[in-house]
Amino acid sequence: MTTVSDRRRVATLGETMALVRSRDIGSLRHASDLALGIGGAESNVAIALRRLGLDVTWLGRVGDDSLGERVVREIRAEGVDARAVVDADAPTGLMLKERPTPASTRVLYYRAGSAGSRLSACDLPDGWIEQADLLHLTGITALISESARETLSVAIDRARAAGVVVTFDINYRSSLASPAVAGPWLRDVAERADIVFGGTEELELLYPGTDAAAACERLLAHRPAEVVLKRGADGATAVLATRTVEAPGFVVDVVDTVGAGDAFVAGYLSGLLDGSEVAARLHRANVCGAMLCMTPGDWESSPTLREVRQFTAGIGDPVLR
Structure with a gap:
């Protein structure tokens, strides 16, 4: 049995938002039944890791508002240590x-x-990263x-100085910046990380x-020791x-793919x-990503290790029908 002292500590930082999703198929312009939750790539990974x-x-x-309280409450309820800074001005x-x-699925931010x-x-608290x-x-x-x-750059510098492993999921969002603007910024971070995750187009965006x-080769020429290529139902490759x-x-009945990449990353980490x-990490990552796709929500169906084993035991080949 794993005890608290045996568990490894992971730190992550980023924005988690309130999430409103329609329960039915169709445009929000006609939706009458909505569900309220939370979502954010880093907290998705954090929750998935905690379950593992x-x-x-x-x-x-x-923010200093009800939605901010909801975000913090949900993350803490999953057993994650949530260090929330409450901003009264935003x-x-x-x-x-x-x-x-x-x-x-369409996502609006x-x-x-x-x-x-x-x-x-x-x-960033003193010692928070270093520990x-x-x-x-x-x-x-x-x-x-x-x-x-x-902030991200300072966090990397502090991790590097303390010998803390840095992992980076490219996770490009076109709504935040154009490829021409985003590429150099994302490349700078990727070249300073120990492990980089990305899809085919995301890796090509860097170079x-x-x-x-070729992008994997160029990354490996810098600091990263591993580059993990996410290919969805086609599997994954670690270079x-x-x-x-x-x-x-794994081919599964897909309900919602949003958050599957985060579950994949958590499985690998x-x-x-x-x-x-490495092969076992990829297998677990693929299982976690597949299971996340099978229900609505960004993180709600992230599996435990027991559920990962049950999923694996229940199949004779990589295809679920």
């Missing part, structure tokens, strides 16, 4: 999700000038504002004119300096921190 048995701490800003950000068709976008290096085993970051924080980007394979490891994906080999 790790001690996790999340830091972010929220509101909690909001995201809306609609399902125009059974096979598609209302986060300009939000409390989360006002993240500052002054918000962690791993610091996880995403490209969303790098793009939501200049102060958030500076315009190259394919994903290391000495070898490449691939793992098949949990395997890293419990000492699993």
Whole structure:
């Protein structure tokens, strides 16, 4: 049995917003039944990691409002140590999700000038990063504002000085910046991380004119020791300096793909921190991502380790029908 003292500590920071989603298929213009929750890439990862048995701490800003209270309450209810800075001068950000068709999801963000976008290096407590085993970051924080980007850079510097592993999910959002603007910023962070996650197009964004394979090689020439390529139902590939490891994906009945990449990352990081080999990390990551897709919500169906084992035991090949 895993005890509290055995758990590894992960720190992450970024914006978590209130989330309103329609329960039915169709445009929000006609929706009458809505569900209120929360969502944010970093807190999604934090919650998923906690369910997989790790001690996790999340830091972010929220407004001095009911939605900010909701964000903090939900994260803490999942066992994550939430370090929320309450900003009395800005509101909690909001995201809306609609399902125009059974096979598609549309996400709308209302986060300009939000409390989360006002993240500052002054918000980082002394020792908070240095006491962690791993610091996880995403490209969303790098793009939501200049102060958030500076905070991310300071966090990396502090982690580097303390010998803390830095992982980075590119997680590009076109609504935050154009490829021409985002590419250099995201590349700078990726080249300073120990492990980088990204989809094919995200990796190509870092080095315009190259394919994903060449982008992986260029990243490995800098600091990263591993680049993990997310390919959804087609599986995933981990590219290391000495070898490449691939793992098949899972075909499932998809309800909502938003948050699947975060669950994937959590699965991989949990395997890293419990000492699993690369192939086992990829397998767990693929399972976590697949299970997240099967229900509505950004994080609600992130599995426990027991559920990961049950999912794996219940199949004879990588295809669920």
